[in-house]
Amino acid sequence: MKSYLALAAFAALSAATALTAGAAAPAPAAKAPAQHDAMSEACAKVCADCLLVCEKTSRHCGDLTAAGKKEHAAAARVTADCAECCKMCAALCARSSALCPVACDCCAKCCDACAAECAKFADTPEMAACVESCKKCAASCREMTKVAAPK
Numbered sequence: 001m002k003s004y005l006a007l008a009a010f011a012a013l014s015a016a017t018a019l020t021a022g023a024a025a026p027a028p029a030a031k032a033p034a035q036h037d038a039m040s041e042a043c044a045k046v047c048a049d050c051l052l053v054c055e056k057t058s059r060h061c062g063d064l065t066a067a068g069k070k071e072h073a074a075a076a077r078v079t080a081d082c083a084e085c086c087k088m089c090a091a092l093c094a095r096s097s098a099l100c101p102v103a104c105d106c107c108a109k110c111c112d113a114c115a116a117e118c119a120k121f122a123d124t125p126e127m128a129a130c131v132e133s134c135k136k137c138a139a140s141c142r143e144m145t146k147v148a149a150p151k
Contacts, residue, residue, distance in 0.1 A: 031064065036147060038101065040093045043144045047090035047107060050137035054083035054114060057130040075117045079130060082114035086137060104141035111138035 044143035061076035089107035092100050121127040 026059045034083070037096060039112055039144060039147055040096045042095035043104065043140045044090045046140040047086045047093060047139050050111065050133045051083050051086040051090060051128050053133040054086060057118065058083060060126045072121070075121065078114050078117045082110045082134065085110040089141065099146050104144040106147070108138040108141040111135070111141070 058076050058079035061072040061079060064072040065076055074076070086105050089103040090099075090110070091097075092103040111134040115131045115138070118127045118130040122131050
């Protein structure tokens with residue numbers, strides 16, 4: 001299981017790197033304060049953690065749906081979507097992108113939706129973990145939107 005999580009983290013970082021490899025480098029910006037850089041890095045880590053939890057939960061819900069528990073189909077979809085949003089947000093926060101506030105706002109909303117759907121099944125450890133991770137990620141992203149808002 002730990003190897004899957006490590007592989008998922010590697011895949012997420014590889015995908016983010018591949019997406020940005022061909023893009024033109026952004027114009028140099030003024031150096032952000034150390035506190036802002038630390039918050040961006042912390043938010044990136046929270047988003048990456050949430051990505052892993054949502055991917056795992058999506059697979060769990062997909063397995064349950066395939067086994068006939070159709071009520072988990074919506075959770076399978078929203079957790080997969082949330083994982084994608086968390087992946088994007090983690091990448092943008094990690095490089096202190098100018099788009100970080102927009103990504104964080106979107107990620108917070110995706111995490112809210114994911115937590116709400118997973119809360120319907122929070123009596124299981126997998127779903128409860130997803131709810132907790134999404135709430136933590138949404139809070140971190142909301143904090144980033146406050147400090148990273150364009151001036």
